[in-house]
Amino acid sequence: MCRRLSLDVEKFQECTRLAVCQSLLFLPGRCSWISLPVMALAPPSPQFVLRGSQSAVNTLHFSCRSKAHSPPLLFSGSLGGLIHVWNLETRRVDTTLDGHAGQSVYWVKTLEGQHLLLSQGRDLKLCLWDLAEGRNAPVDSLSLDSVGFCKGSVLTEGTQGCWLLAVPGKDMDEPASSSGPLLLAGYEDGSVILWDVSERSVLSRLACHEEPVMSLDFDSGRARGVSGSSEKVLCVWSLDEQQNLKVCRTQELTNPGIADVAIRPDGKILATAGWDHRIRLFGWKQLKPLAVLDYHSAAVHCVAFSDPGRPGEQLLAGGSKDQRISVWSVYNQT
């Protein structure tokens, strides 16, 4: 099944030219949300720790939702330019992918199950990997011209073999049109902007941080998103029917610097990766602080939740500058 895939690149006009884009997120279609109680505190100790990436871990991505016989995988991109594919069953590295010329990899994401992988690196390249049948070479790559740290975002809904990929850019190429998706982008000036991709227009702009937005995540069920910046504040905003972004609440933190935020796919838990070496968990509904996961000995760079597999088996992974990836099984009792 060797398919040659080409990447549709859609770069965004930077109308406002305010700042460098820091974070991008596509909004998938909305669905009704379910409210569930949040559990009591769990003893904060990771289920296991993955060692051996040999440089700081920049990004993590789970891929568990595949056929029964293939093991759940965790992809990690490291500062050393390697992408490690971890087998979560044996807890060991299955494959190591080297395609970014030793430059830091800061975004990985699978498409269509486990076999197609996108990776974005500081060598200004976006690679597409076909991993089926144990292959480990990139099949396609795309040059980027942004030297920032913004991660890409990909919209996988729609027909098969057709994805909409957003990557940060600095000039205004003409984008190909699609079915009117929305894109959220966080900027260095602390603002979050909602874009209409097909219209290529700003729908709403929200200046919620004083410092650069480091990361954001959006829960389409509740139509609410969260963004973290290098300051001590976590900001939750909502998107109303008129496509306006509004600040709902802010959460004060003890230490400044949020490298990554992630909302669990079931919309119950929010995890933040802190520069203070800690992963913090919040109830997503009320933003109630639940737990501080204190394991790492250096700044945590990323957090990721596994795809919702069987209930009670959702994992949280945190990748840190101390080269370790901690995997946690927390708040799993339904």
Add this chain to the structure above:
Amino acid sequence: MAVFDSPQEAFGILRPVCIQLTKTQTVENVERLQSKLHVVSDSALQDLQEYVLFPLRFALKTPGTKRESLVQSIVECITFVLSTTCIKKQDLLQELFSELCLCLSSPNSQQSAPVSEELKLAVVQGLHTLMHSAYGDIILSLYQPCTLPHLGFAISLLLTLAEQEKSKQIKTSALKCLQVLLLQCDCQDHPKLLDDIETKQLGDLLASFLPGISTALTRIITGDFKQGHVIIISALKVFYKTVGFIMADEQLARIPKDKEKPSVEHRIAELMVHRDANWVKNTGDKLAALIEKIVEFVSVHPHWKARMELIELVQDLLMKCRQSLLKSVGHLLKVLVGLVNDENPDVQCRCNNVLKNFADQRIVVESRALTDILSENLHSLATALPRLMSSQDDQGKYSTLLLLLGYLKLLGPKVNFVLHSVAHLHRLSKALIQVLELDVTDVKIVEERRWGPDGLAESSSSLSEPPLFKSKSQRKYFRFFTDERIFLLLREICRMLGYYGDLYLLVDHFTELYNESVIYRKQAAMILNELIAGAAGIEVEVLHETNSRASAEELKEIITSILEEYISQKNWYLVTSNEAEGNREELTMKHSDLQTITSGVHTCHLVPLPSSSELSPIVCSMNSNIWQICIQLEGIGCFAHALGIEFRLLLMSALYPVLEKAGDKTLLISQVATGTMVDICHACAYDSPRDLINHNADYLVNEISLNLHQMSLSSHTPIVLEIMFQNSDAGLLPLVEDVIQDVLFSLDQFHDERAASFLSVLRTVLAALARWFPEAKDDKQLQEQNFRKEKYDLHQGSATLGKGFAFTTPAEEIEQFLLDYLRNKDVADGNVSDADNEEEQPLPPETEMNDVCPDVEASLPVQTQIAKDVMERCIHLLSDKDLKTRLKVLDVLELCVTVLQSHENQLLPMVHRAWLPLVHRLTNDDPLAVLRAFKVLCTLGNKCGDFLRNRFCKDILPKLAVSLATQAPVSARAGPVYSHTLAFKLQLAVLQGLGSLCKKLDLGGGDLNKVADACLIYLSAKQPMKLQEAARSVFLHLMKVDPDTTWFILNELHCPLLYEPPHPSLHPVSLSGMAKPRTEYTDNVLLLLAELQG
């Protein structure tokens, strides 16, 4: 002898004798006839059969009493005729039959006539031959309803003979004859081709005799033991042939419901039975009683052939009459089940075959009734089991358990019917648990301790030993039995359950019991282990293949859950020793450290516990805990075997606990854990435990790091870390880097409580680092050596000069010396020529080397960074208030220096910082610490050399010299016990180390003098021998550093020679040691001077 073939000739010969016999019936005449018969061919005799028989029969029939001998010879003669001819007429057969029978009957009574044994035998054999000489359809004429009385008479006659006679021969013949008479003969030439209808008729007929035959035979069989097995065998054969024939399910199935109209007269018809269902049931019931008797009696018969025949009986009856003899099936099966492990291998084998046969034909499995019977038996056995187990002796227990095993084997997959009944399962499990109760009163198990850290290393070299799992591990002692065979049987029973039973159900049940009470825990764990082994089909002998076995996936799931249970906090971390951890450690520390100082060897000791009587309940519970851990460890090994290579995945949770136990202080636990590791290696295809640890270091590291983060739980973590380091290679380093940081962090936080264990970890870490990265060390040393050598050569040069001056004094050498002196003086004055200067640079490569390594802050290799970090901690801990800790720190410090030696830029600053506390250790601390510290100092001198020279001379040397000087008189006076004191060891160590230290530090004149002065007194003959030797070694080293001074010092003490000046213009040499009489120093000085010269 001529044989007469034609009937005519034969007739000619036989006629006279026949006539004569008819006339006068004497024994002689009969014998004459018989002798003539011998020369007649068979075919001729056949033609003349009736003719010949006539006079004989006539003789028998003549009324009046005859002499027994005559009758006997007549019968024998008839037998002879019949044996070579065959009977072709029905009436002849019938007549002969009754005539023969009549020979033994007394006319007036029912009892057989009181005749001689020989006659009885002759008659029985005659009957036997008669039956064989009749053709198929002719013989059937004997089995008509009308002949019933005759038959009955003959049968009862034979039975009586078999039962009441004394002669074995008659008994056996009678039984054989009976067998023939019942048409069940098994000899080859006997024609017995009966079709179905004939069979049925015959069956109907013989059914009348069944009660009589069976009861009589039973009496015979269960009679006297002494009657010999041959009779029992024959009787058994007749019994099962008869019963098997008459009660055959096949025949009975065809019996019509209603009785047929009897075709014979009324009286005889009354004798006939109709084998309808009712009759079958009644007869079956009665037979059941008889069979039970027989079975009970014969199954314990001492002769194996009898037991063998019993198996045949069981097989025959079970094959033919399962339905008609339903009531007996239980008894019959019990025989098989009981004999399946008979002591005789033939019986065993036969029994197994029969069982296999049944299993193959799926007789048991498919027959509901049989299953019911078996489960009923099993249930009653299970009920009785606890009682039997406590009352029977070992042999009895053995056979009872054999029975249990046999039932399980026979039931096969159907065992689930039994297990699914809660009552049954409870009974069975309670019984097993009760039997398996361990005896936990042995104190030794608690007392035996493991010493020395390298138990694992020994076993990790190879896998030559068989897996623990198969070999006999540490023997378990049980409360209720001592016979090892019983334990093996119990194991097999459990495996059988695991193999056939519903694994989920069983595991659930026993896990429940495991959790229910401490009393059950060990047994339940043992059973669980065996269940899993059985489920995986390890070493199970089965009769039925079952397809309901748990799949690999299910098995894995089950094993995972049991494993979780085993290694959970409350079941894994049990109290196994009664001292507080700390006390014990202190005690052992003292021991082992003293030993490392003296010999460096750890040996095994037995520290006696306080008197066991007062502690015994505690000892029992500790013993019990030890066993529980051992059983669980064995279980893990067993699981590994069950899963094979699949177990590798479970290693991530299982390996760490096992390693933890491998490092346990209790000998038994650590032995068993090591065995478990070997098991795992076998199962998961690792070459050795070392290989296992090495390949799974990542899993271990994970556990270790998590445990270090939760200090409260992890008192064992350092042990595992230690073992891991001992067994891994450099590839481990990237993985453990952060763990070591964790250790250091924990050490910083908890250095009060846990410093000791962490320091031993650090020691292992650094020892491993030193082992893994030796190449740097080699370079450095090589370089060092070269350097030293050059220096040494220089000194050698001057040494030879000195020597020349002292002893040989050739004029040229003096001249050369003067020239050198002048040139040196010139150089000292600054008048140096260029050429000279170039020659004077002996060490350009050295400086170049230094230039090559630029002094930049490059990132350090991991091992260096670690060593540096560790050394930092050591500096802080060097002045810890606990002596034990200080000693350990000194150890670690030494290793740090070794690892850091190739990185002088890191090493020297650290040494600088460590110096002050080290000096304190050396100068005012416990002698033990001084000893260790001095060793560290030697290493430091070795690695840092010049860097330490000034410090050494300033801080340490004076004190050392003083202490040596003050101790000298003490040791000089001391007796032989002194050599065991610490002071002596200290002196010795200092003297032994000082020499090389001086050399390494390249000490200069004044300091060398100090050293020499301090050591000089030890050259005295009054000192202990060892100290003298050590002192000599100091001087030997000094000779290498500065031979001239040494020579001078020694000669000052004692000078053996007078030095005549070569020229009168020179002053005579006068040394203070000259011309002294022999003193206490003389011997040693002379030795040293000889050394210096040679």
